[in-house]
Amino acid sequence: MLWIFAHPEQRSLSGALRDEGLRTLREHGHEHRLSDLYAMGWNPLVDAGDFAHDPADRLVVGSRSRQAFDRGELSDDILAEQEKLDWADAVILQFPLWWAGMPAILKGWFDRVFVKGLAYGVQDRATGNTLRYGEGKLTGKRAMIIVTLGASASGVGPRGVNGELDGLLFPIQHGTLWYTGMSVLPPLAVVGADRFSDERYQEAVETLQKRLVALLWEEPIPFRYQNGGDYDEHLVLRPEIEPGRSGLDIHRLAG
Numbered sequence: 001m002l003w004i005f006a007h008p009e010q011r012s013l014s015g016a017l018r019d020e021g022l023r024t025l026r027e028h029g030h031e032h033r034l035s036d037l038y039a040m041g042w043n044p045l046v047d048a049g050d051f052a053h054d055p056a057d058r059l060v061v062g063s064r065s066r067q068a069f070d071r072g073e074l075s076d077d078i079l080a081e082q083e084k085l086d087w088a089d090a091v092i093l094q095f096p097l098w099w100a101g102m103p104a105i106l107k108g109w110f111d112r113v114f115v116k117g118l119a120y121g122v123q124d125r126a127t128g129n130t131l132r133y134g135e136g137k138l139t140g141k142r143a144m145i146i147v148t149l150g151a152s153a154s155g156v157g158p159r160g161v162n163g164e165l166d167g168l169l170f171p172i173q174h175g176t177l178w179y180t181g182m183s184v185l186p187p188l189a190v191v192g193a194d195r196f197s198d199e200r201y202q203e204a205v206e207t208l209q210k211r212l213v214a215l216l217w218e219e220p221i222p223f224r225y226q227n228g229g230d231y232d233e234h235l236v237l238r239p240e241i242e243p244g245r246s247g248l249d250i251h252r253l254a255g
């Protein structure tokens with residue numbers, strides 16, 4: 001299991017939960033590797049050399065890195081993360097919610113590690129289909145987000161001012177993890193994280209332990225497959241599916 005940790009402070013709630021989580025994995029005999037992004041001094045900035053112009057003269061990220069990926073010529077820090085990813089059957093992404101999203105250092109992990117040829121731009125040779133949203137080179141791996149939020153449970157509830165958790169995490173869970181083919185498990189969200197009692201901490205640890213123990217058999221979020229027949233040739237959900245409805249929810253199977 002690969003644990004990606006994106007928090008600058010070891011002595012934070014996030015740091016304490018990570019330590020409890022890693023202890024649980026050890027106790028249950030799960031091998032794990034840790035990418036502690038701040039502690040590693042992870043560079044989140046895509047290098048200028050990773051930019052190139054495509055034939056239509058648009059600036060694209062990763063077209064050089066596509067060739068570099070195919071030839072194994074990426075920089076050592078990226079290769080090391082890709083090797084860990086390749087090794088892992090499951091990936092934990094742990095971060096505090098900052099400005100309604102992930103910290104920049106973690107975004108920069110995705111930007112640099114999830115290169116063309118590995119995480120996008122993958123074609124099925126037989127059908128010519130682009131493999132994304134449920135299919136791709138990372139298919140077979142599981143992913144789970146562990147996120148702490150300042151917001152209260154009601155504040156991320158159905159009518160909460162922050163929006164719903166599924167919506168806040170949609171760009172990561174659907175737009176990134178599911179895009180690459182990974183199975184995404186329901187997130188573990190620790191709400192009200194700025195005012196935490198010992199009792200709530202114990203509850204959070206127990207929930208975390210249960211989720212980690214069940215990680216390899218828990219049911220993933222049933223996102224729809226792009227190439228599974230639910231979307232038309234323009235990648236629009238067919239009118240007979242969820243008729244008249246729109247929004248992010250329609251991209252997961254109802255019920």
Ligand SMILES: Cc1cc2nc3c(=O)[nH]c(=O)nc-3n(C[C@H](O)[C@H](O)[C@H](O)COP(=O)(O)O)c2cc1C
Nearest residue numbers: 012013014096097098099100148149150151193194
């Ligand atoms: C820069 C910054 C932005 C934040 N943005 C949000 C936010 O958009 N929504 C939210 O619920 N909490 C937000 N918070 C609160 C953090 O999520 C909270 O402090 C953190 O999860 C607590 O865990 P920690 O002690 O491990 O840092 C923000 C905190 C910081 C420092």
